[in-house]
Amino acid sequence: MSDAGSNLGLDEAALARKQQLAENLAIAKAAGWQKPIPFNYDTASGEHAGAEETRDSAAWLSDAVIYAWDDEFGEIGEPNPELEKMLFDDENIQRAGGAIKALSFDVNVEGPERVPPVREFNDAGLHPAMLQNVKLCKYEFPTPIQAYCIPAVLTGHDVVAVAQTGSGKTAAFLIPILSKLMGKARQLAAPRPNPGRYNAATDRVRAEPLVLVVCPTRELACQIFDEARRLCYRTMLRPAVIYGGAPSRNQREQLEMGCDILIATPGRLMDFMQNPKLLSLARLKFTVIDEADELLSAGWEEAMEKIFQGGDVNGDADHTYLMFSATFPKSARRLAKDYMEEDTIKIKVGRVGSTHENIKQQIIYVNESEKNQALFDLIFSSEPQRILIFTNSKMKCDMVDDYLYNKGLPVTSIHSDRTQREREDALRAFRTARCPILVATGVTARGLDVANVRLVVNYDLPSTQHDGITEYIHRIGRTARIGNEGRATSFYNERNEDLGEDLCKILIESKQEIPDFLEQFKPEDPENINWHDGTDDESDDGLGGAFGGDAGGFNVDTAGFNVDTAGFNVDTAGFGGDDAGGFGGGDDAGGFNADGGDGDFSADSTNKVDAW
Numbered sequence: 001m002s003d004a005g006s007n008l009g010l011d012e013a014a015l016a017r018k019q020q021l022a023e024n025l026a027i028a029k030a031a032g033w034q035k036p037i038p039f040n041y042d043t044a045s046g047e048h049a050g051a052e053e054t055r056d057s058a059a060w061l062s063d064a065v066i067y068a069w070d071d072e073f074g075e076i077g078e079p080n081p082e083l084e085k086m087l088f089d090d091e092n093i094q095r096a097g098g099a100i101k102a103l104s105f106d107v108n109v110e111g112p113e114r115v116p117p118v119r120e121f122n123d124a125g126l127h128p129a130m131l132q133n134v135k136l137c138k139y140e141f142p143t144p145i146q147a148y149c150i151p152a153v154l155t156g157h158d159v160v161a162v163a164q165t166g167s168g169k170t171a172a173f174l175i176p177i178l179s180k181l182m183g184k185a186r187q188l189a190a191p192r193p194n195p196g197r198y199n200a201a202t203d204r205v206r207a208e209p210l211v212l213v214v215c216p217t218r219e220l221a222c223q224i225f226d227e228a229r230r231l232c233y234r235t236m237l238r239p240a241v242i243y244g245g246a247p248s249r250n251q252r253e254q255l256e257m258g259c260d261i262l263i264a265t266p267g268r269l270m271d272f273m274q275n276p277k278l279l280s281l282a283r284l285k286f287t288v289i290d291e292a293d294e295l296l297s298a299g300w301e302e303a304m305e306k307i308f309q310g311g312d313v314n315g316d317a318d319h320t321y322l323m324f325s326a327t328f329p330k331s332a333r334r335l336a337k338d339y340m341e342e343d344t345i346k347i348k349v350g351r352v353g354s355t356h357e358n359i360k361q362q363i364i365y366v367n368e369s370e371k372n373q374a375l376f377d378l379i380f381s382s383e384p385q386r387i388l389i390f391t392n393s394k395m396k397c398d399m400v401d402d403y404l405y406n407k408g409l410p411v412t413s414i415h416s417d418r419t420q421r422e423r424e425d426a427l428r429a430f431r432t433a434r435c436p437i438l439v440a441t442g443v444t445a446r447g448l449d450v451a452n453v454r455l456v457v458n459y460d461l462p463s464t465q466h467d468g469i470t471e472y473i474h475r476i477g478r479t480a481r482i483g484n485e486g487r488a489t490s491f492y493n494e495r496n497e498d499l500g501e502d503l504c505k506i507l508i509e510s511k512q513e514i515p516d517f518l519e520q521f522k523p524e525d526p527e528n529i530n531w532h533d534g535t536d537d538e539s540d541d542g543l544g545g546a547f548g549g550d551a552g553g554f555n556v557d558t559a560g561f562n563v564d565t566a567g568f569n570v571d572t573a574g575f576g577g578d579d580a581g582g583f584g585g586g587d588d589a590g591g592f593n594a595d596g597g598d599g600d601f602s603a604d605s606t607n608k609v610d611a612w
Ligand SMILES: Nc1ncnc2c1ncn2[C@@H]1O[C@H](COP(=O)(O)OP(=O)(O)OP(=O)(O)O)[C@@H](O)[C@H]1O
Pocket: 093, 094, 095, 096, 138, 139, 140, 141, 142, 143, 146, 163, 164, 165, 166, 167, 168, 169, 170, 171, 325, 326, 446, 447, 448, 449, 477, 481, 482
């Protein structure tokens, strides 16, 4: 065939593709989907444009604006209406939904002293600035994990806390920690230039944070930073975030202005820890390990060692450690014990690794070769909505993205081979619904909090070799957050039989329908499920059995619990006021008894009621 002939062939094929795309676009449009926005990799990738050059068009998340404190301010800084609007009134912020009751589980607390739950933020003894910020966030009531974590942090003991996805764990640690520091920031914080008159040439300082929050993914780090920006509003506490993939220079510049709350991914943290002129951890009062079971799993050992006892990390007893997650398999719990104090307070909401009924889970049988069509049918079976689709490999992720794009749908994708610029842009497009469909690998499963994700699709179910049911719980937890409702549809076939049993158990536990093809995996006694990962096995979990069945620890009956009559006095409980530094709030709170009794607390008591 001549060159001209082959060109003609190509042109025809290209023309046919164009026509097909136009037809697909028309179908998608008729179904209500907006036009897809192609992602321009040429201009956005680091190689072509250079990370620094694209800064003005799309700032790195680490450069997001924080409240500018002025040393002339009194206890609480002047309001900044523009920033306030940006931080608290963004239409894309997640808001609590009406189905909040589903997050109500038995709360099991174990520790050396009584932890009196707080039913209202007003009663939690929070610093006035924190209380204001909580109101601006539109948080009306503490979630169960917050109700117990706020007072638990007050006791000064280490804390391990486990609660379902989307139940407000980030605020559960940030609110008490930051509130506590607000009353003492002037004494505790390292000297730093007055931000109002900062001169980068002469005023740079070493960052000496009081709080370190470590989490496994960059996206999650930025999200925690966002929450910290909100909760530090109008205070002198300066949050900063450091994470891989984005230019170190920007992050270094932020640290050089001073930093009280450092949110970090482990790799970048270790890099920066090597430069003692830039970062010192000697002042740390709190270290939080978020998604702790992930960070305690293989691959992160070196980072964890350094964070717990490396370099100049404050090794004094006034340094409190906290660990949080929605899942905590037994293997991770054993490791956690090596790092935590003996008298750690352990809080679990419901069964460790469980999920809630607000997620309507559906498992459908789909052969590998039919998955694209099944996905198409699923997407078009309901109104346009925000959808998150998980695949097990980067290649599949790209393939599904291309497939949906060619079907005329507004889709984008994210995985670990993408540059950080691409990752941030994809997530921004998803958050703002410019691209309401996001295809992702597991990298984004943990922690991601995007408002209004109505449907999660497991195009591939996670294999048991890659965290199986634990990853499933985190993935489906991207929908139905904080009292909202959502659906999680998973494509199942014979390749997923390894997951069948656990899947079946989760469906039973969360009162979902069991499809026929999973009947074979039904446990003999559905009322009494045995979780092989040890979540219901309290023996030898390294944490004193705290995360086992009901017999370990105690259940506090919050239904019959009345803060006022129970004699709990917030003023003496430690937070706020002049005495804000007295982390011995637990001493006073120790006399508190949830049943209004004599305060003779016993860790074995099993007063059972539900929270929230
Ligand atoms: N008390 C509250 N009232 C209303 N909304 C809240 C409250 N506390 C937190 N939120 C919001 O709930 C959402 C989910 O919180 P968060 O991301 O901390 O959940 P999580 O428990 O850490 O979930 P995951 O396990 O998936 O990481 C966030 O958007 C947060 O702003």
